[in-house]
Amino acid sequence: MAADDVKLRVSGLDFYYGPKQSLFDVSLQVLTNRITALIGPSGCGKSTFLRTLNRMYETLPHARAEGEILFDNEDLLSMDPVALRRRVGMVFQRPNPFPKSIYDNIAYGLRVNGTHRGAALQEKVEKSLRRAALWDEVKDQLHRSAYALSGGQQQRLCIARALAVDPEVLLLDEPCSALDPIATAKIEELLFSLQDQCTLIIVTHNMQQAARVADFTGFFLLGKLIEYNKTEVIFKTPAKKETEDYITGRFG
Amino acid sequence: MRWHTAWRKLVNYTMFSLTGVCALVTVGVLFFILGYLVWHGGSSLSWSFLTHLPTPVGESGGGMANAIVGSAKLLFLASAFGIPIGFLGGVYLAEFGGRTFPFVVRYTADLLNGVPSIVMGIFAYTVVVLPMKHFSTFAGSMALGVMMIPIAVRSTEEALRTVPLMLREGALALGASKWKTIATVVVPAARKAIITGIVLDVARVAGETAPLLFTAFSNRFWSPGWNQPTASLPVMVYTYAISPYDDWHRQAWAAGLVLLTLVLVANVVARLSVSGRSAHL
Numbered sequence: 001m002a003a004d005d006v007k008l009r010v011s012g013l014d015f016y017y018g019p020k021q022s023l024f025d026v027s028l029q030v031l032t033n034r035i036t037a038l039i040g041p042s043g044c045g046k047s048t049f050l051r052t053l054n055r056m057y058e059t060l061p062h063a064r065a066e067g068e069i070l071f072d073n074e075d076l077l078s079m080d081p082v083a084l085r086r087r088v089g090m091v092f093q094r095p096n097p098f099p100k101s102i103y104d105n106i107a108y109g110l111r112v113n114g115t116h117r118g119a120a121l122q123e124k125v126e127k128s129l130r131r132a133a134l135w136d137e138v139k140d141q142l143h144r145s146a147y148a149l150s151g152g153q154q155q156r157l158c159i160a161r162a163l164a165v166d167p168e169v170l171l172l173d174e175p176c177s178a179l180d181p182i183a184t185a186k187i188e189e190l191l192f193s194l195q196d197q198c199t200l201i202i203v204t205h206n207m208q209q210a211a212r213v214a215d216f217t218g219f220f221l222l223g224k225l226i227e228y229n230k231t232e233v234i235f236k237t238p239a240k241k242e243t244e245d246y247i248t249g250r251f252g
Numbered sequence: 253m254r255w256h257t258a259w260r261k262l263v264n265y266t267m268f269s270l271t272g273v274c275a276l277v278t279v280g281v282l283f284f285i286l287g288y289l290v291w292h293g294g295s296s297l298s299w300s301f302l303t304h305l306p307t308p309v310g311e312s313g314g315g316m317a318n319a320i321v322g323s324a325k326l327l328f329l330a331s332a333f334g335i336p337i338g339f340l341g342g343v344y345l346a347e348f349g350g351r352t353f354p355f356v357v358r359y360t361a362d363l364l365n366g367v368p369s370i371v372m373g374i375f376a377y378t379v380v381v382l383p384m385k386h387f388s389t390f391a392g393s394m395a396l397g398v399m400m401i402p403i404a405v406r407s408t409e410e411a412l413r414t415v416p417l418m419l420r421e422g423a424l425a426l427g428a429s430k431w432k433t434i435a436t437v438v439v440p441a442a443r444k445a446i447i448t449g450i451v452l453d454v455a456r457v458a459g460e461t462a463p464l465l466f467t468a469f470s471n472r473f474w475s476p477g478w479n480q481p482t483a484s485l486p487v488m489v490y491t492y493a494i495s496p497y498d499d500w501h502r503q504a505w506a507a508g509l510v511l512l513t514l515v516l517v518a519n520v521v522a523r524l525s526v527s528g529r530s531a532h533l
Contacts (some may be wrong), residue, residue, distance in 0.1 A: 011405070014394050020430070053423060056421060056424065056425065059420075059424065061349050082427050082428075082429050082521070083423055083427070083429040085424065085426065086426075086427035089425060089426070090425040092418060092421065092422065092425075094418065096416075096418040096419055096422040097420060097422075098422065098423070098437055098441070099440070100440075106427060108423070108428075108436070108437075109426035109427065111430075112423075112426060112427060112428045112436070113427060158422070160285055161422075162425070162426070163428060164426065183466075
């Protein structure tokens with residue numbers, strides 16, 4: 001892995017919820033413009049890890065992270081969290097559009113940053129909806145409530161909303177778990193198309209999804225990163241026994 | 253076996269009837285009061301009642317225009333004082349964590365809510381009327397405003413707590429600061445419940461009589477500005493109802509009808525005007 005391709009360099013990350021430690025000495029490197037998947041059984045810490053990357057854990061009073069995360073060689077853990085989250089976006093497990101119109105949902109991030117107004121804002125909204133493959137379906141109803149969309153459409157709306165602020169990294173926390181297979185397929189297609197503009201990290205419960213979509217895969221178990229490598233290697237020739245057991249379904 | 257079934261059915265039926273009757277009684281009481289007021293006060297209700305000042309004792313006719321305007325002024329200033337404080341206090345309780353301080357705030361708000369309104373009146377008398385050396389609309393508003401605070405705190409807090417965490421997370425993840433998240437996502441998402449809470453708060457305080465007795469006192473004339481004693485509907489009802497004049501009794505009924513109607517209309521309008529657009533924008 002060439003040094004200048006590394007977007008996020010995590011070294012010795014420990015994470016605590018109060019006295020309880022839930023991540024143990026995690027180290028990995030996420031490469032720019034690649035899709036990285038994090039897999040593992042329930043409760044293994046993959047979502048916790050994802051949330052350290054945009055410091056969403058800070059909303060919880062007793063959560064803390066120790067160790068080092070370098071984001072383009074900047075110390076991520078001591079950056080201004082608001083500035084960080086404008087560069088590292090997140091899409092959640094269940095679609096969470098705001099109770100506003102479709103247009104206002106996409107425009108929200110832009111308005112909060114104050115970077116665009118008027119016609120420039122409209123262009124940005126259209127561009128984001130096109131990137132999320134949602135424009136054709138909603139272009140005539142931009143002022144309808146976002147809640148009028150189907151689950152799959154709402155999730156694509158949330159992706160469009162996250163993309164509107166042009167994040168360098170997009171974190172996706174099991175984005176398809178609440179969706180049907182057709183909606184899931186659409187979103188997976190979408191992820192491929194986003195790759196050249198954005199670094200994607202996706203947590204998934206679905207191993208086949210990781211195999212389909214990701215360039216690199218990390219396997220977590222009980223708060224530790226057991227193995228991290230190119231997806232082909234993880235799935236075809238895993239180095240650790242735990243990885244092989246998980247992949248072959250001996251536990252899950 | 254059949255006896256058991258019959259017994260169970262009987263118990264079911266009895267309980268259902270009992271609960272149904274109690275529900276009817278609840279509704280019935282309101283309609284009874286309304287009906288009584290309409291019956292006794294409806295005849296005295298007229299355009300002149302609503303627009304004229306009270307006439308000297310002994311003369312018939314006259315109205316309560318000054319009391320209606322006085323109540324409106326009192327409620328307006330009380331809301332301007334009590335609602336923002338209560339609202340922002342509720343925002344603090346709902347959005348910022350910690351265990352001891354929010355617990356203390358909530359507990360004291362509940363205690364404040366339980367303070368008898370006449371005690372509020374004495375408090376406002378000591379703190380506002382005595383230094384000013386006269387009764388005033390301002391003093392009355394302070395007494396009412398302080399009573400509005402705990403209700404606004406609790407109703408705002410409850411309204412904000414119904415907004416799901418994932419909406420807040422969505423906004424934070426886009427780079428909104430905590431305050432922006434609260435102002436642009438959480439409060440707008442809860443605005444229906446917040447507005448309902450505020451209107452109910454005002455309606456609840458609109459009929460308070462005891463605190464006004466020694467703060468706004470009363471007035472048989474217009475009271476321009478904020479520094480003069482002012483008439484108000486609840487105090488007028490009291491004064492007229494205990495008087496020896498039949499004409500005044502009739503006017504008291506009419507005033508009671510006006511007051512109750514305003515409170516009911518406020519309630520109904522508050523709930524209707526924001527219910528239609530619930531999940532929308």
